[in-house]
Amino acid sequence: RKEVEQDPGPFNVPEGATVAFNCTYSNSASQSFFWYRQDCRKEPKLLMSVYSSGNEDGRFTAQLNRASQYISLLIRDSKLSDSATYLCVVNMGSSASKIIFGSGTRLSIRP
Amino acid sequence: EAGVTQSPTHLIKTRGQQATLRCSPISGHTSVYWYQQALGLGLQFLLWYDEGEERNRGNFPPRFSGRQFPNYSSELNVNALELEDSALYLCASSLYREHNEQFFGPGTRLTVL
Numbered sequence: 001r002k003e004v005e006q007d008p009g010p011f012n013v014p015e016g017a018t019v020a021f022n023c024t025y026s027n028s029a030s031q032s033f034f035w036y037r038q039d040c041r042k043e044p045k046l047l048m049s050v051y052s053s054g055n056e057d058g059r060f061t062a063q064l065n066r067a068s069q070y071i072s073l074l075i076r077d078s079k080l081s082d083s084a085t086y087l088c089v090v091n092m093g094s095s096a097s098k099i100i101f102g103s104g105t106r107l108s109i110r111p
Numbered sequence: 112e113a114g115v116t117q118s119p120t121h122l123i124k125t126r127g128q129q130a131t132l133r134c135s136p137i138s139g140h141t142s143v144y145w146y147q148q149a150l151g152l153g154l155q156f157l158l159w160y161d162e163g164e165e166r167n168r169g170n171f172p173p174r175f176s177g178r179q180f181p182n183y184s185s186e187l188n189v190n191a192l193e194l195e196d197s198a199l200y201l202c203a204s205s206l207y208r209e210h211n212e213q214f215f216g217p218g219t220r221l222t223v224l
Contacts, residue, residue: 103153
């Protein structure tokens with residue numbers, strides 16, 4: 001089983017729709033969680049951290065479920081500019097090698 | 112403020128050759144990380160440098176090596192290139208050991224023929 005797993009997609013949704021995707025992780029001792037966004041042929045950029053109580057940033061909501069070992073990202077009122085690959089990132093320990101990137105979920109928003 | 116920069120943007124080599132990739136971190140960042148992103152795969156951690164020392168290494172063979180210079184810039188060397196080394200190599204930097212706050216450069220796309 002992979003340490004961090006994501007549905008690769010692609011998710012193809014119309015503009016204005018709400019879309020959600022999950023990411024599961026294997027290590028129950030994982031400490032911190034993030035969502036990154038990566039546009040085609042560009043570098044990953046931090047989208048948001050995921051807090052235990054859940055957090056919201058505009059149209060984006062991130063949630064953590066420790067019991068079931070997954071994090072989720074919800075995008076409301078999706079825009080064409082939201083088209084990208086969303087990477088789930090889990091910090092499983094104190095060293096740099098314990099930061100595990102998922103292989104990403106591709107999202108495509110159509111007009 | 113300038114972000115993380117990497118050079119070259121693209122690099123084409125043949126099997127068996129050596130490749131050198133360069134990275135300049137954000138000013139004030141002392142930690143530099145290297146990742147490999149092969150097509151369709153997630154980022155695979157390669158190396159972490161801090162204060163001029165290799166602090167952590169991913170599950171890659173010894174022909175992947177590097178160093179960090181006194182100005183905190185870094186170099187990744189890949190010896191005896193193999194076809195499967197073709198990938199996007201991303202460098203990231205952070206403040207001292209702030210692994211959770213990494214800022215990525217645009218990457219070097221290495222193609223091995």
